[in-house]
Amino acid sequence: AQTVTQSQPEMSVQEAETVTLSCTYDTSESDYYLFWYKQPPSRQMILVIRQEAYKQQNATENRFSVNFQKAAKSFSLKISDSQLGDAAMYFCAYNAGNMLTFGGGTRLMVKP
Amino acid sequence: SQTIHQWPATLVQPVGSPLSLECTVEGTSNPNLYWYRQAAGRGLQLLFYSVGIGQISSEVPQNLSASRPQDRQFILSSKKLLLSDSGFYLCAWGDTRGQPQHFGDGTRLSIL
DSSP states (O other): OOEEEOOOSEEEEETTSOEEEOOEEEOSOSSOEEEEEEEOTTOOOEEEEEEETTOOSOOEETTEEEEEETTTTEEEEEEOSOOGGGOEEEEEEEESSSOEEEOOOEEEEEEO | OOEEEEEOSEEEEOTTOOEEEEEEEESOSSOEEEEEEEOTTSOEEEEEEEEETTEEEESSOOSOEEEEEETTEEEEEESSOOGGGOEEEEEEEEOSTTSOOEEOOOEEEEEO
16 A cells, blocks of 8 residues: 655744755555645645656746655655745645545744 | 535534535536545545445545535535544545545534
């Protein structure tokens, strides 16, 4: 069974600085997809970024980028120029079929 | 564009009472539908998913059941709620493998 691990329960970053959230996963598949979701205090689940495993190029969405290391099964999220609105729970997720497998989440705090 | 509606937003129920949470999707046909539960400060646990009308797969044994009476309607039910059923319930839809799931706004369920 696939597992997704987020080893940092909490992280904090100073406003305008950069932070990296870690995610590792375990799978025997070669074709799969990875996602980062943001869950602010409102508890909505918001897609942040998506990565296809067959693509070597790391996905980027504005201030959000990933470092995808397929051999190491690592999928970290980098947030540049952190803003107060980035404070939220962040979930890494894995998909190889009909279902998503989520990590336990990282709570990101942003200090003004 | 596709939208997902989930209600009610908040529900307080006594132990032993029945439950019905409803989720509907608009703007797409034959979506995959999902029910998740999230304990406070924790990750998402998949409860049920459905790939078509009347087709329900259960991921964990529990006091809850799900039904899909129409293509874009997904219902989470219980005949008798337990204290342990308290939590935040999220409905989601997805279509093609590898595409992200899209979430409703969630239902906060408190059992007294």
